[in-house]
Amino acid sequence: MTQKNKMKKYGSLFMATALLTGALAGCNTDEDTSSSGGSGNSASGDVIKIGANLELSGGVASYGSSIGDGAKLAIEEINAAGGIDGKQLELITVDNKSENSEATTAAIRLAEKEQVVAMLAPATSGNALATVEIANKYKVPIVTGSGTAPNVTVNDNGSVNEFAFRTCFIDPFQGTVAANFATKDLGAKNVAIYADNASDYAKGLAASFKETVLANGGTVVAEEAYVAKDVDFKSTLTNIKGKNPDFVFIPGYYEEVGLIVKQARDLGIDVPLMGADGWDSPTLIDLAGAKALNNTYITNHYSSEDPDASIQKFVEAFKGKYKEAPNAFHALGYDSIYFIVDAIKRVDGDITGEAIQKQLAATKDLSLITGTFTVDEFHNPVKSATVLEFVDGKQQFNSKVNP
Amino acid sequence: MEWIQQLVNGISLGSIYALIALGYTMVYGIIKLINFAHGDVFMLGAFIGFFAIARWEMNVFLALILAMALCAIIGVIIERVAYKRLRNATRIAALITAIGVSLLIEYTVIFFRGASPAAYPTVFETSNFEILGVKISTQSILILSVSIFLMVLLQFIVHKTKIGKAMRAVSHDAxxxxLMGINVDNTISATFAIGSALAGAAGVIFGIYYTRIDPLMGVLPGIKAFIAAVLGGIGIIPGAMVGGLVLGVVETIVSALGYSLWRDAAAFVILILILIIRPSGIFGKNAREKV
Known part of the structure; x- marks a missing residue:
């Protein structure tokens, strides 16, 4: 057979495959339209399926797995107490590898193949955002435990993403709390900001922090940025040190923050450093070292040392199962399940994605571990924040701030 | 004072680039192959050191030697398995194989331990001391002295020993x-062993200095070291050292001027400029290639 004929043969094979794929894709599209015309997936039989699209590997694996562990505990508790009207809950977990594209694929798989009625969205805002369209299309409500960027639930043009919800407060609130804490409690006047330039989360926090500091009469002496995955921050930190700030705000994630805190202390920046819930990971202490973390603060969703009785009950149950004290992500994962379950319980008639969505939006004065909350018109919970201080590698409860 | 501090920062970063660049340049010098798997040998070195220190509780220097020894063996295996049979193939075939080996190493590590980062254990209590208002940590001093020691040792091996003489001879005309009775295969293996051992050492030093290691940590430093090697003149050993240090200092200066987001871009601009203006590098002779 000559080369040319071979080419022809493969060419026709290719054409045939392309046609076949096209035909199959056509079928899929038909199914899609029919499902989006309906009211989302519905629970049939004795099991209610809830999906979990989480970061179990990759850069922020620590957040996703923590949320998953908290969620599992909640599911076990609810099933042990008889489930919802006799129906047992089933949690179907998919790893999105901490990547946006994987998060989208995982959401499609959960909505289409597993037919879940609701799902936990990824832990970080960027990954959660990658699943919002899928939620709207399949009419399956998503709840992110820790995606704090405003645009997860509200589009830039101000319209609400109907099927997106969250259990945590939003970025501007954390930035505001940090700024008030810095200027009022610590008496800082000249602050520096060192933000992760690659994440919407960090940029959102930096913007609201700056606004509140200026409103409180403070000065921003330095505004610097870094890119995720960097390892050498010394040159920029040397610059910041040269401006003599009395407080440095570092919104970002633990992977880089751990190194920044260590290198800042090495260079002799001894002023208070502060961040937000992105710092909350045991890896931070390994990376920075306990000593460097002294005199640093974070805003967070909750503290396991909060003396509140319901919090202590949760802490005990968690320790019984996992042999460690729960962090904020564990608590948010746990709360996300109770948030969804509370809505499912209030559904009259068929349990469908759309019915759950209506009830989630109507949630009012729901008392959970990370605070009592009411869902507002933008699908954000109105709730309190906690300020924690690192002392010798341990987080200590400092104060609670109401919205 | 700030500028002296920045210079210290730049030299610390640059000495790590230099250590990795040495392996690139030695391998290129001898078989004209850009070994893109070199950055991953650096990563393996970091992990070997991590396990040696954190799990088997070894002394830092023993861990460093262990990482160097194992990386040397890994380097030889890579050469024997992947590159040896391609020695007479086109250069592009060898280059693509190198990229394949690189991906194989990265994802094998991810398969066995996952992609999440690990934190190096604290091996020294960092104490800082001040000279003229410049903060220098004991770690930087140690890292710098280990790097310089290894570079001097390498110069000694290349210029004063028999194997070094063989390496220079093979590099000149294999x-x-x-024909002169030099065992070319063994000499090439020795080159890979030495280059990989240096990458392994750089991995351990990187881990101690920057604390965070992960399976894809070798990618960017690998490319930066490649730039350093080209900058100094690829195939020339002192060129790699100078190229590494210059690159580290330039990156630091770019950040210091407030353009920290442009730092990586600056490194690649250097690569482009050097390829346009002086492809043979700072130390390179403008020799025409033999056909």
């Missing part, structure tokens, strides 16, 4: 060297 066929003639063979």
């Amino acid at each position: 066929d003639a060297a063979k």
